[in-house]
Amino acid sequence: MTASSLPPRRLSAENRREQILEMAAALFIDRGFEAVGMNDIARELQTSRPTVYTYFTSTEDMLRALLRERLPAMWEQLRPILPTSGEFQADTFSALFLALLHERELLLLLHSGGGPIFREQRGHFLQQLGEWIEPYRRAESRQPQVLHLITLLLEAAAVEAVRAVRDDAELAAQARTIGQFIAAGVAVTGKEG
Incomplete structure (x- = not known):
């Protein structure tokens, strides 16, 4: 028997679960969360809906x-x-932006829908990013909206970049440009504050 004529190997429960999640993520990013159903995921995996339902009760469950x-x-x-x-x-x-770009699938996943789960997770993501940046903002800056704008810019630029960028060199160049832009904006705002 050749490798291609062997019967398909059964996946362990953990491997099957991961396979389902990987397919769900790819479909959510490609088609948008609202356009993907359990049937779509089962069809793409060439398995049955009951198999998918064994691991997840809904696409919302998969997203969570x-x-x-x-x-x-x-x-x-x-x-x-x-x-x-x-x-x-x-x-x-620049390093922060480049790290965000390397998380392209997660960023695109966070932007693959508009429902409450997405709004909540994107809001949490931006809040966490803002909290991490806050201690490093120029102490003399008194404009609270600056931090929010920085986090929005980082996130939005990263999402747009991952949709368009073709290679790591281009990612690094964009990261340097965005990093310089943000640092200059923070410095100017700090002097005006």
Whole structure:
């Protein structure tokens, strides 16, 4: 028997669950969350709906699992980038932006729908990013909207970049440009504050 003529190997429960989540994430990003149903996921996996329902009760359940598993991992990737003291410099913003770009699937997933789950998770994402940036904002800046604008800019720029960028060199170039832009804006705002 050749490898292609062997009967398909049964996946373990954990591997099947991961396979379902991977397919769900790909479909949510490609088609938008609201356009994907349990039938779509089963069809793409060439399995039955009951098999998919064995692991997840709904696409909302899948989305919650994806975000619950992937968001903490992203924060762990970002944590070492933030300086332990002082303020952000252009290279810090560049590194932060580049790290966000490397989390392209998660960023696109967060933007694949408009329902309450997405709004809540995007809001939490921006709040967490803002809280991490807050200690490094120029102390003399008295404009509270600056921090919010920085986090929105980082997130929006990252989402748009991951949709358009073709390679890592282009990602790095965009990260440097955005980092310099943000650092210059923070410095100017701090002087005006």
